Amino acid sequence: MHTYSLAEKILFPSVSLDNKRLGEELRGKTVLITGASSGIGKQLAYMLASIDVHLVLVARREDRLLAMKKNIEMKSAKVSVCRADMRNQTELKTILAFLEQLPNGLDVVVSNAGKSINRPIRESLSRYHDFTRTMDINYGAPVQLLLSAIPALEKNKGQIINVSTINALLIPIPHWAAYQASKTAFDTWFRSAAPELNAIGIATTSIYLPLVKTPMIVPTIAYEHAPAMAVEHAARIICRSMYTKKKYCKPWWLFFLELASVCFRWLFELLVPIALREKGKSDENH
Known part of the structure; x- marks a missing residue:
């Protein structure tokens, strides 16, 4: 993990991880991770490599996924690679067909894939595709994926983990209309569906992350020197939620921003x- 500044140490306290409990919870299970070829998804996959678990890794870049598979399978986990752009209906349906053929179904879905975009409205007047593409990957695709996965998750009394953003709970800010609308849409859908999912035995966890040092934030110059959570830190939070089954994981200071909003x-x-x-x-x- 990269060295935190004093401000980051205060904003992002260390997360204790009980590797024994995590291993006992996941042993023999199947875990689907979307957006697995970089950032948080990649780090999460490597954190689970020492567990006897079946990882289904989904992302657009097959070469990266295959390299991960080779490295991870040198340890204990088994890896299945699914190359797909989740905005493409044909490719998404290929993933859904693969998941339906899993002999033991799914136990955990980590909905992590996402697209970020920072663009003023005046620069988006002829770029409607900015909104449709962002909505497809941040809202449409995960909804379609979960609708397909729910029967198997119900049978296995599984868990869905939504890797969200604190922005979904705060007042919307300029230049992020496409991103915030899409992330808030899925967050609202997931929280609305959660009671129904819980009633049939599926645990639901919403993880609201602050700015995280992933490749996705690199194009935004304003974030270059902003306090940001390490990907390892974010992955530890996700791992911990797999055995605590907490419904929500938020930064300690988010309450004050919600109140201010x-x-x-x-x-x-x-x-x-x-x-x-x-x-x-x-x-x-x-």
């Missing part, structure tokens, strides 16, 4: 347009 929304909506106008004038002058 409610109490000071009017102030935010008043001041932010002013700040954006001033920034626009400044950019024109330069």
